Amino acid sequence: MKIFLILLFQFMFLSVYAQDEFLPSNHEISINWDFKGDVISRSMGYRYMFCKYAGAGCYFGFWREMEAGTMISKEFWEDDNGLFRLFVMPNIKICSPHFIETERVKINVFIENCIMFNRKFTKTIKAYNEDFSESLDCIYTSKFYSYQMFCGIGLKFSEKGNIGLGYSFSTLEYSKKTDFYNKQNPITNENMGGFFLVLNINF
Numbered sequence: 159m160k161i162f163l164i165l166l167f168q169f170m171f172l173s174v175y176a177q178d179e180f181l182p183s184n185h186e187i188s189i190n191w192d193f194k195g196d197v198i199s200r201s202m203g204y205r206y207m208f209c210k211y212a213g214a215g216c217y218f219g220f221w222r223e224m225e226a227g228t229m230i231s232k233e234f235w236e237d238d239n240g241l242f243r244l245f246v247m248p249n250i251k252i253c254s255p256h257f258i259e260t261e262r263v264k265i266n267v268f269i270e271n272c273i274m275f276n277r278k279f280t281k282t283i284k285a286y287n288e289d290f291s292e293s294l295d296c297i298y299t300s301k302f303y304s305y306q307m308f309c310g311i312g313l314k315f316s317e318k319g320n321i322g323l324g325y326s327f328s329t330l331e332y333s334k335k336t337d338f339y340n341k342q343n344p345i346t347n348e349n350m351g352g353f354f355l356v357l358n359i360n361f
Contacts, residue, residue, distance in 0.1 A: 186213060187359045192308075192326050194352030196224045196240075205251060207360075217247040217272070221330070241298060241332065245276040247306060256314070264314040268322060272306040274330065300332040308354055319359045326354040 184207055192199040201219025208214075223240030249272035258265040281298040310324020328350045 184208075185361050186215070187361075188215075188217070188356050190217065190219070190308075190354060190356045192221075192352065192354040194326060194328055194330075194350040197221055197328075197330065197350060197352075198224060199245075201245075201247065203247070203249070205249070207251075211253045211255070213251045215249060215251075217249060218245075219247070220244050221276070241279070241281065243276040243279070245274050247272045247274045249273075249306075253312065262315065266312045266314075268308075268310060268312050270306075270308040272308070274304045274306050274328075275302060276300075278302040279332075298332055300330075304328060304330040306330075308356070310354065310356075312358075318361065319357070322354075322356040322358065324354065326352050328352075 186205040186207055188201075188203045188205060190199075190201045190203070192201070199219055199221035201217040203215055203217035203219075205213045205215030220243065222242040249270050251268060251270045253268040254266045256264040256266045279298065279300050283296045283298065285294045285296055286292070305328070307327040308322075308324065309327075310322045312320050312322045314320040330350060
């Protein structure tokens with residue numbers, strides 16, 4: 159509780175006493191496209207910027223697996239239309255000062271730390287070998303939360319908006335546990351990495 163009060167006091171101090179050039183338009187709307195392996199996500203969010211270099215907000219969106227078949231072992235082929243989940247994702251954004259400034263563009267770096275919440279699931283999919291003589295049940299499981307990080311470069315062409323792109327990281331935990339050939343060695347999707355593109359609008 160004491161730490162929370164200290165942080166709150168610091169944010170209030172920055173908002174009231176910081177110089178005008180330190181304070182941006184306080185509100186930011188973000189539209190995010192994210193690609194991690196065979197998982198894609200789309201989201202829109204709102205963020206309150208306490209100053210030019212720090213803000214907090216929340217994304218709302220969905221993630222899903224791309225529709226594609228996958229080899230789960232040397233013998234078996236899984237064909238499914240992919241998992242789908244809606245999510246809510248609170249986030250904290252930290253930005254650096256602009257280290258490149260020209261008449262047309264200003265460039266900085268930023269990082270967003272997020273916690274994604276989506277409904278926990280368990281789903282069974284049946285996989286078959288080439289001649290369909292044998293089948294295998296794949297059980298997908300997940301947690302209801304995961305850590306997400308966006309680390310990128312911000313390109314500012316206007317005072318009212320900017321574009322960000324870079325590396326995205328996720329601990330979205332879902333696994334394929336099999337009870338046939340892979341019983342002793344379950345196939346698990348570990349931490350995922352990819353790239354993202356985000357459009358930010360300030361007002």
